Amino acid sequence: MKRSLSGLLLVMLTTLLTACGFQLRGTGSDDFALQELGLSARDAYGETVKDVRRMLESSGVRVHGGAPYQLVLVREDQRQRAASYTSAARSAENELSASLDYEVRSGNLLLLADRLEEQKVYVHDANNLIGSDQEAQQLRVEMRRELVQQLAMRLQQLNPARLAKLEETARAKAEAEARAAAEAERQSAPTAPAR
Template sequence: MRITLNNLLGKALITVMAATLVTGCGFQLRGLVEVAPLLSTLKVSTPDNFSQFSRKLVRSLESNNINISDQAPYTLKVLKHERDRKVASFAGNAQAAEYRVRLSSQYQLENRNGLVIIGPFKANSERVFLHEPNNAAASASEERLITEELDKDIIRQIQQRLAALSNADIENAEAEAEAKKLAEEQKKQPS
């Protein structure tokens, strides 16, 4: 097979045109988000900073070019991250046939002084999986995989919420929160 300059240039041109069309229509890889410059460095706080969820959240933020630092001007604070598992349906022998796994996280954005400027928000995700009583290992493995998918979904929801905020949104929310705090402090002071 003979490769000519025209064939090579043609293939390169088609590749460049395809890439231009894909990026021009706003296509982004799933999971990648772009946040406002004010959120380019964040502190992350979770109920258990050593949990799998916490580590996944930090890794995902870092993979989106968000620096994680204890000296950041804003903190993404996860107040709760809860898991719930319930029977979704029963088989004819009154044993559980399906289970519903639900994850729920409550989070907010705080400034350096711990003042809540945006939130709290709630992110939920759930899935139903088939329970096989004769194969407990397979059911446990499926539940573990589903829980990992739900964690990813919760993290994606949190990142999308952050991506929806502009610098102006953050600054305005912070000014409102500080004004509200000042008004409350003035009310508490004796006249």
């Protein structure tokens, strides 16, 4: 009787805490400070951009082209290489690696550029090529999912204050480069001979 009563109290307390919005730290809160974000990629119909869009939308971020900040998936790369060999000089283990280069922009200003990377190793079975290929394909899907999770964690760190500071720095850098280019052009222009 006591056990069932304490279990019931625990369920009621958990329900009450969950209803008021309480959440343990580190339990995967998907809160983003950004409420809206543009999203583009070189491969606009690829699986990665679809996964990123789903991740953002499920986290409450409105994804649309008119957002003040844009997330650009610049380059996605997948590589495979032999990690170890058998005594017959055949590949025993293969290493898969995946990387994702991304940028955060405001208009034509580059605010942030970074790269995410994942690696996995699997056993290459020469007697079961189909099984090895299926395992490699499954690992590629897992790596893509992990890259998207890494991206989510990086984007969660961006808040309007940090983005405003990044934008101010980028604008100052762009203005300094424009002044330097104008000065270089002025100095290289031929001068009229004196009479």
